[in-house]
Amino acid sequence: MKSELRYGVIGVGSMGREHISNIKVMGGATVTAISDPHSPSIAAALEMAPGAKAFSDHRDLLDSGLIDAVIIATPNDTHAAVLKDALATDLAVFVEKPLATTISDLKSILDWDAKRSAMTWMGLEYRFMPPVTEAIARAKEGGAGKIHQISIREHREPFYPKIDNWNRFTERTGGTLVEKCCHYFNLMDLVLGEQPIRVFASGGQSVNHLDEKYDGQQANMLDNAYVILEYASGARGMLDLCMFGEGSFDKEILTIVGDAGKIESFLPSQTVKASRRDSIGDLSNWAQGASRARGSEVKIVHNYDVKYMGHHYGASYIEHVKFRDAILNSTPAEVTLLDGVTSVVTGLAAHKSINEARVVEIKELWS
Numbered sequence: 001m002k003s004e005l006r007y008g009v010i011g012v013g014s015m016g017r018e019h020i021s022n023i024k025v026m027g028g029a030t031v032t033a034i035s036d037p038h039s040p041s042i043a044a045a046l047e048m049a050p051g052a053k054a055f056s057d058h059r060d061l062l063d064s065g066l067i068d069a070v071i072i073a074t075p076n077d078t079h080a081a082v083l084k085d086a087l088a089t090d091l092a093v094f095v096e097k098p099l100a101t102t103i104s105d106l107k108s109i110l111d112w113d114a115k116r117s118a119m120t121w122m123g124l125e126y127r128f129m130p131p132v133t134e135a136i137a138r139a140k141e142g143g144a145g146k147i148h149q150i151s152i153r154e155h156r157e158p159f160y161p162k163i164d165n166w167n168r169f170t171e172r173t174g175g176t177l178v179e180k181c182c183h184y185f186n187l188m189d190l191v192l193g194e195q196p197i198r199v200f201a202s203g204g205q206s207v208n209h210l211d212e213k214y215d216g217q218q219a220n221m222l223d224n225a226y227v228i229l230e231y232a233s234g235a236r237g238m239l240d241l242c243m244f245g246e247g248s249f250d251k252e253i254l255t256i257v258g259d260a261g262k263i264e265s266f267l268p269s270q271t272v273k274a275s276r277r278d279s280i281g282d283l284s285n286w287a288q289g290a291s292r293a294r295g296s297e298v299k300i301v302h303n304y305d306v307k308y309m310g311h312h313y314g315a316s317y318i319e320h321v322k323f324r325d326a327i328l329n330s331t332p333a334e335v336t337l338l339d340g341v342t343s344v345v346t347g348l349a350a351h352k353s354i355n356e357a358r359v360v361e362i363k364e365l366w367s
């Protein structure tokens, strides 16, 4: 393998161009080809990577002989069709989340991937946001003891506009709990080291996009939900999602609680907070304030190696460095298609739970 890798990017909308920005600054790689059927996307990407050859069809890019690795950043419901062609090559493949939008596509992708020897990397970069990385590491080192609860609150702004408005429709995205929240389900599984066995969710479209129609079709993306997960170990997870919460000071709060303490990460304030129960002392009477945890720690976490912050606190840059190094060193993908599968299955199960107003066992969707 060459030391200067040649990258192709399929789908050069907003995320594809964040990938190009990362590749341009990290070193060791160049964008040599791009593909997108939408000419304004191509034009914007060529301004960033003027030496790249542009294609309107991803198959021509894959056949071009111009690339060693390919990044797929097309709309969610197109991932499976593009992957079918990309996984048939011996290129290193990076595919954006969510891996796919249906169970049958997930199964097909695993079948195609099983036939190849080149690396396939699942693009799920939230674990690489520096405070999240630190919170996960502390949890893995036992900072919270045995973990029983993990919750993620995301209170943010509504979905941004996308090319062709693909992100306004559950049919094209897999639904909000797949499109957006696969990230969070993957984090929960990563911290706990297991996948959930059952899901109960409540959610709906209460505020956003209610007055939006495209080709006569009402935009139908859910904008708020609570999702509760149960794990075989007895641990519990909870997602609290609100997409009309743009006034929030911290938009993403990860909370890990175990029998020995609590670890939290806050974004965008880039803070980790941690406390241990044994630092609080004996709370058997009211003489000592329960709110005074002497061992509590508050830390701002930055990664000064990040050369491009993008829209994800530098996480997509860090992920790119790891992807590049895995190619150069022939090491396995740190984030795998299995991460992609389980995070989507949980999201699909949560939507099923909402639609059918009942607890859903994961084995109903995937056994």
Ligand SMILES: NC(=O)c1ccc[n+]([C@@H]2O[C@H](COP(=O)([O-])OP(=O)(O)OC[C@H]3O[C@@H](n4cnc5c(N)ncnc54)[C@H](O)[C@@H]3O)[C@@H](O)[C@H]2O)c1
Residues within 6 Å of the ligand: 010, 011, 012, 013, 014, 015, 016, 035, 036, 037, 038, 041, 057, 058, 073, 074, 075, 076, 078, 082, 096, 097, 098, 123, 124, 125, 162, 163, 164, 179, 312
């Ligand atoms: N990791 C993250 O945090 C993150 C953030 C944003 C988006 N994403 C993911 O990235 C993907 C793209 O999202 P986006 O925000 O860039 O959307 P976008 O609408 O801005 O861009 C998508 C681009 O893909 C192009 N496209 C459509 N079909 C194609 C095909 N068959 N071949 C090549 N190009 C094609 C479109 O013309 C458009 O230019 C989605 O899967 C999305 O979920 C991930």
